[in-house]
Amino acid sequence: MDLLSLLYAFLLFTPALAIWPRPRNLTTGSTPLRLSSSFAIKLSGISQVPQDLTDAIQRTTTFLKTDKLQALVPDRGASSSSTVKSAGTLQSLTVKLSQSSGSVKSISADATAGLGVANESYTLQIPASGGTATLTASSALGLFRGLTTFGQLWYDLDGTTYLLNAPIQITDSPSYPYRGFMLDTSRNYFPVDDIKRTLDAMSWVKINHFHWHVVDSQSFPLVVPGFEELSQKGAYSSSEVYTPDNIKDIVAYAAARGIDIMIEVDTPGHTAVISKSHPEHVACPEATPWSSFANEPPAGQLRLTSSATTQFTVNLFKAVSSMFPSKLLSTGGDELNTNCYSKDAQTQQDLKSQGKTLEQALDTFTQATHSALRTAGKTPVVWEGAPQSYQAVRLTLTSSIEMALEHTVKLGNDTVVLVWISSDHVAAVAQKGFRLIHAASDFFYLDCGGGGWVGDNINGNSWCDPFKTWQKSYSFNPTAGLTSAQAKLVVGGQQLLWTEQSGPSNLDSIAWPRAASSAELFWSGPGGDVRTALPRLHDVAYRFIQRGVKAIPLQPRWRLRVLLAVRDGVFRYTGVLLNWEILGFWMKGLAIAGVGLGSLLAYVRIFRNR
Ligand SMILES: *[C@@H]1O[C@H](CO)[C@@H](O)[C@H](O)[C@H]1NC(C)=O
Ligand SMILES: *[C@@H]1O[C@H](CO)[C@@H](O)[C@H](O)[C@H]1NC(C)=O
Ligand SMILES: *[C@@H]1O[C@H](CO)[C@@H](O)[C@H](O)[C@H]1NC(C)=O
Numbered sequence: 001m002d003l004l005s006l007l008y009a010f011l012l013f014t015p016a017l018a019i020w021p022r023p024r025n026l027t028t029g030s031t032p033l034r035l036s037s038s039f040a041i042k043l044s045g046i047s048q049v050p051q052d053l054t055d056a057i058q059r060t061t062t063f064l065k066t067d068k069l070q071a072l073v074p075d076r077g078a079s080s081s082s083t084v085k086s087a088g089t090l091q092s093l094t095v096k097l098s099q100s101s102g103s104v105k106s107i108s109a110d111a112t113a114g115l116g117v118a119n120e121s122y123t124l125q126i127p128a129s130g131g132t133a134t135l136t137a138s139s140a141l142g143l144f145r146g147l148t149t150f151g152q153l154w155y156d157l158d159g160t161t162y163l164l165n166a167p168i169q170i171t172d173s174p175s176y177p178y179r180g181f182m183l184d185t186s187r188n189y190f191p192v193d194d195i196k197r198t199l200d201a202m203s204w205v206k207i208n209h210f211h212w213h214v215v216d217s218q219s220f221p222l223v224v225p226g227f228e229e230l231s232q233k234g235a236y237s238s239s240e241v242y243t244p245d246n247i248k249d250i251v252a253y254a255a256a257r258g259i260d261i262m263i264e265v266d267t268p269g270h271t272a273v274i275s276k277s278h279p280e281h282v283a284c285p286e287a288t289p290w291s292s293f294a295n296e297p298p299a300g301q302l303r304l305t306s307s308a309t310t311q312f313t314v315n316l317f318k319a320v321s322s323m324f325p326s327k328l329l330s331t332g333g334d335e336l337n338t339n340c341y342s343k344d345a346q347t348q349q350d351l352k353s354q355g356k357t358l359e360q361a362l363d364t365f366t367q368a369t370h371s372a373l374r375t376a377g378k379t380p381v382v383w384e385g386a387p388q389s390y391q392a393v394r395l396t397l398t399s400s401i402e403m404a405l406e407h408t409v410k411l412g413n414d415t416v417v418l419v420w421i422s423s424d425h426v427a428a429v430a431q432k433g434f435r436l437i438h439a440a441s442d443f444f445y446l447d448c449g450g451g452g453w454v455g456d457n458i459n460g461n462s463w464c465d466p467f468k469t470w471q472k473s474y475s476f477n478p479t480a481g482l483t484s485a486q487a488k489l490v491v492g493g494q495q496l497l498w499t500e501q502s503g504p505s506n507l508d509s510i511a512w513p514r515a516a517s518s519a520e521l522f523w524s525g526p527g528g529d530v531r532t533a534l535p536r537l538h539d540v541a542y543r544f545i546q547r548g549v550k551a552i553p554l555q556p557r558w559r560l561r562v563l564l565a566v567r568d569g570v571f572r573y574t575g576v577l578l579n580w581e582i583l584g585f586w587m588k589g590l591a592i593a594g595v596g597l598g599s600l601l602a603y604v605r606i607f608r609n610r
Contacts, residue, residue: 017153018072018152018543019153020537021519021520023171024173025171026170028165029167030164031166033162033166035160039089040093043094043095044094045100045101046095047101050104050108052106053107066547067543070157085160087162088131089130096135098137099138107141111254111260112255112325113327116491118141119142120139120141120206124149124168124169126167126169128167130166145258174522177208177491178437178491178494179209181497182213183210184213184499185215185242187216187219187498188502188503197548199259201547207515208258213330217296217297217300220276222241222247223244224316225244229277229278230273230277251324261326262328263320263326263330264381266333269294269337270301272286280308282302283303302365303350306350310365313369314369321373321376321377322376328378329373330418331382332382333366366409370415382415384425418436419439420440420496423438423440423480426481426482427481431486435491437493439493439496443473444495446497447499448466470514470554473514512544512551517533537554
């Protein structure tokens with residue numbers, strides 16, 4: 001055996017299953033198994049099986065047949081042919097409750113029950129002897145997570161669905177209750193099918209929140225009952241809208257896939273488009289130069305000092321609340337431009353007659369909208385505000401205030417804060433005692449690095465340069481700099497796609513597989529190694545493509561050829577994806593072991609000679 005084969009042999013002991021996110025506890029063996037041609041997923045002991053669980057089982061069964069993903073090894077599995085042919089068969093997967101029997105809520109009810117209410121844990125056992133595998137959980141949502149994992153275990157070889165690592169024993173549950181993905185559908189519009197495809201992709205990596213930044217200054221595609229004029233005048237076109245029926249459809253589609261939709265109507269800033277139907281409610285609409293009035297064009301924000309505008313906003317939130325079952329609803333609150341209000345005669349007059357500062361008026365406005373939300377059973381979510389540090393990090397040409405945590409806006413202690421400007425602000429938000437969602441631009445923005453899109457600056461950069469790689473988001477530590485009490489305030493995190501430079505044509509490629517990195521971070525917890533994650537993330541991308549999501553390659557396919565296939569009678573071929581980083585890692589390990597062994601031998605020799 002030469003040195004390289006020896007190294008390869010070491011690698012065979014690395015669990016190679018491509019499950020994403022990494023389960024809490026995974027043990028594998030080295031016995032091959034095939035799926036029987038009559039393989040079936042069977043429910044056991046569940047009375048009144050929820051329809052969405054039946055549907056999820058159906059989808060899993062379909063994926064097992066249609067994925068047809070070949071193993072990511074140089075010969076794509078061909079050399080395992082005889083092993084696979086002679087392997088034992090798995091006849092069925094029994095799906096049952098951890099309590100001996102009974103009924104469960106639907107996946108949809110679990111998904112929308114509130115942050116951390118439903119139990120997502122599950123156990124999955126696949127015996128080496130084949131026969132029957134078992135999936136157990138205490139909820140339909142937990143069973144759904146387990147089905148998702150089950151669907152990631154299998155490869156195709158000439159029409160045979162197989163794995164090489166039985167027995168498999170998995171005990172799994174998430175580290176954080178909020179694992180999200182944010183999409184902006186205002187800067188550019190995304191048809192319903194694009195959103196559904198994205199929800200599917202999210203569910204495959206166990207993302208459980210769709211943060212939908214549905215409207216902004218540029219367009220208002222959401223058709224809100226009682227406020228139809230907003231989309232009639234504010235959508236890019238009459239077909240580029242989300243009707244109440246579309247919303248019902250999307251909400252149900254998401255919930256059946258274990259995803260809660262946190263809708264966001266960003267206020268009082270980011271509302272220029274409302275001036276199209278309600279000029280009376282908007283200060284500095286499309287004012288120029290825009291850079292004096294907003295962080296990006298067009299300028300325009302709600303006249304928060306006006307009681308009519310406040311009432312309008314309260315009613316709008318009530319109407320939007322009733323369209324979405326989620327307990328979470330974001331009122332935005334970011335990037336409020338003070339110059340816009342300084343130049344707005346009506347706002348100045350209101351402030352004078354009310355004897356308030358702008359911040360006091362913002363407080364009144366926020367109390368009104370947030371209390372309407374609470375009455376509707378919602379928990380308000382806002383973008384962070386850490387005003388002192390704000391100016392330093394943002395390329396803003398004007399003075400602006402955030403939903404001012406440090407100022408006179410008193411946010412209820414139930415409020416959840418999205419930390420977006422910088423991960424440096426996490427501790428400040430936690431110090432205020434707010435629950436928080438990680439969404440920092442320096443780790444999680446998918447749109448960074450796309451160049452400048454405003455103006456004609458040839459060398460313009462995006463404000464959050466550089467591009468954020470999957471490794472960058474993967475390396476994030478959610479509790480860095482927090483006390484253990486503050487760490488409990490972290491409910492999770494997400495990657496975000498602002499769509500100034502994105503549309504349906506690049507949605508898949510800009511999001512996937514990158515956005516899967518935070519899915520694993522917030523499911524499996526931090527500390528994952530990018531070297532061992534990479535081969536599994538390759539697998540995510542390849543499997544996504546098989547399922548119709550156009551994920552992009554992370555490396556040249558050449559990498560897949562730099563693989564091992566040791567069959568020397570001692571070590572079974574298991575098809576571990578190797579790359580130079582992993583090789584380097586093991587070489588280092590071997591070198592350290594060698595030095596250790598050398599010293600030991602030297603010591604023994606000295607000892608003997610005495
Ligand atoms: C992981 O699972 C194995 C097999 O079920 C078990 O023996 C082991 O104790 C578990 N480890 C942890 C850390 O839970
Ligand atoms: C979640 O369900 C599992 C069984 O799948 C159970 O062991 C665990 O205690 C439950 N967790 C909570 C917090 O109820
Ligand atoms: C908010 O404060 C109230 C009163 O002090 C307390 O009962 C409640 O548990 C707090 N809620 C949160 C989410 O911290």
